[in-house]
Amino acid sequence: MTPDGPMTPRVGAAGRLRRAWETWVRLWAHEEHPRLQGAIRLGVGLCLLWDFGWIAGHDLVVPLLGGGEAGGWAPNMAGRDAAPLVYKLLPATPEVAWAFWGVLFGSALTFSLGLFTRASALVLLLAYAQSSFIVPAGDRGIDMLLRNVVMVFVFASGGAWLSLDAWRRTGSLWGDGRPRPAWPRHLLVLQLIVMYFIAGVTKLDATWLPMGGYTALWFILQDTGVARFDVAAWSEGAQAALWWPSRLGTAVTTLWELGTPLLLAVFWARHSATAASPGWKGWVIRWRPERAWMAIGVLFHVLIAITLDLGIFPFAMLALYPCLTHPSDWVRREAPNAASRDAADAAAME
Amino acid sequence: MTPRDHLRAAVLAVVLLAHGLVSMPWGPPITAENLAKPKNQEQVDAWMLLVGPIGLSRATFERLLIDVSAWIVEVDDAVTAPIKPVLHALGTGQAWALFAAPDRTPTRLVVDVQGPDGLDRTVLRVLDPELRWRHSQLRWRRVRGCYDNLGEKPTRTYSNLARWIAARAFEDFPDAASVEIKLVSTTSRAFGDTSLRPPPKVEHRKRIRLPKAP
Secondary structure (H helix, E strand, O other): OEOOEOOOOOOOHHHHHHHHHHHHHHHHHOEEOOHHHHHHHHHHHHHHHHHHHHHHHOOOHHHHHOOHHHOOOOOOOOOOOOOOHHHHHOOOOHHHHHHHHHHHHHHHHHHHHOOOHHHHHHHHHHHHHHHHHHOHHHOOHHHHHHHHHHHHHOOOOHHHOOOHHHHHHHOOOOOOOOOEEOHHHHHHHHHHHHHHHHHHHOOOOHHHOHHHOOOHHHHHHOOOOOEOOOHHHOOHHHHHHHHHHHHHHHHHHHHHHHOOOHHHHHHHHHHHOOOOOOHHHHHHHHHOOHHHHHHHHHHHHHHHHHHEOOOOHHHHHHHHHHHHOOHHHHHHHHOOOHHHHHHHHHHHOO | OOHHHHHHHHHHHHHHHHHHHHOOOOOOOOOHHHHOOHHHHHHHHHHHHHHHHHOOOHHHHHHHHHHHHHHHHHHHHHHHOOOHHHHHHHOOOOOOOOOOOOOOOOEEEEEEEEOOOOOEEEEEEOOOOOOEOOHHHHHOHHHHOOOOOOOOOOOHHHHHHHHHHHHHHHHHOOOOOEEEEEEEEOOOOOOOOOOOOOOOEEEEEEEEEOOOOO
């Protein structure tokens, strides 16, 4: 005892550091049912299959994946310092372009099917990266995002649910439901947060802000490069109907993107508290505010898909959204009866 | 907690630090020349509404933009130098700028085919419901990237694309004597803005004649 009361052990800087490190280790160590990783693998894989299929279906394999010597849009590969490895090793012929496309499409197919999932993800990542060096102008932001995601799947348990790997190992496409490391899903959550937040921070153009009248979406909808409709050719009445919703959409988009880091607080609450916890953490778990954020995100991407011609972008983004939920959120939809629901609940518990 | 847990946490800390560093939305540096462009001066006008009342003059604000951006880019280049080769090799990164600045003078791809009578006939004008030759192919996201936002000087990729478009046009229109590929820009206006809109401007034009038979 001290004169002021019970003695409390003093924790020094080293102790605080050790405690912080242990919290960090625990954060990445826990396990969960692999269904969400499997669902995201399938969604991302299907988007890539569609995209690579589009290249072949529209006669663009040689233009986009061939060297200039073969009739591609890329500069000639011979003697080019920045030539992709594939064209340093092989001649830039149409046959090589098609073979390279075959590797891209084939690895996306086996990745989607969950066949040798990690090896497929590695081949897909490397081939996809090589493709970005051939015609860099044809490689868009969504391609970089998907490569980030595929890189995570090189190490994730994406093949443990709804996959041929699960069938090979357990005799069931759904796998054995054994908990797997949850960190890949958590990395995808962080990826979404970084992407949306940085997109919000870079919106410094006045048209995204009050001083520019929140007119950014209005101008984007008139951008003939990306718009699905020729808004400038619409009647004045039709344009008037779009004016205020586009301004509201601009304001909501900016706030929504800049508010994305609040999701970190939500996930921290989920990790460190229960619904019965007092204060904001318990409130967050009971009311699930991330669902409102997700609903705005879904609406945002659906409206993008309707109004802008951005290829797989809105669909690939939505394919990542399951990472914002928890495996136990999906148990009751999937399990056929109470007994199996209880068993699945138990398996999904962290 | 096992050693494996500690190792995993350490590796993830390094990965997150690396991606955190490259996700910072810096660069390219703002130059005086770039800042003097009319569209950027419009941005400065808008920002002066915010920073003017706190006592910053326009010249001081512009100087600050140039100096601070140069310093940030210098520090960022130094810090991220060891990471960038790995990210480049894997085609990964965190450079996100989704429509950071809407294009107020967007360009539209137009393809004209010259018939044997010497007259040009437009076969593609992007978004025109009647002039849709190979519209879905030439409008696709990866193809659009090769001609959108070209700047003042066309790239080698664009020149190859233009030649490819001409070759397809000669196949599809056997009577064609030449093909012209144009990027035409128009100025977008806010709703209710009745000021005179500048006429559409041809930013890039490439006419390709039918190759003579050997």
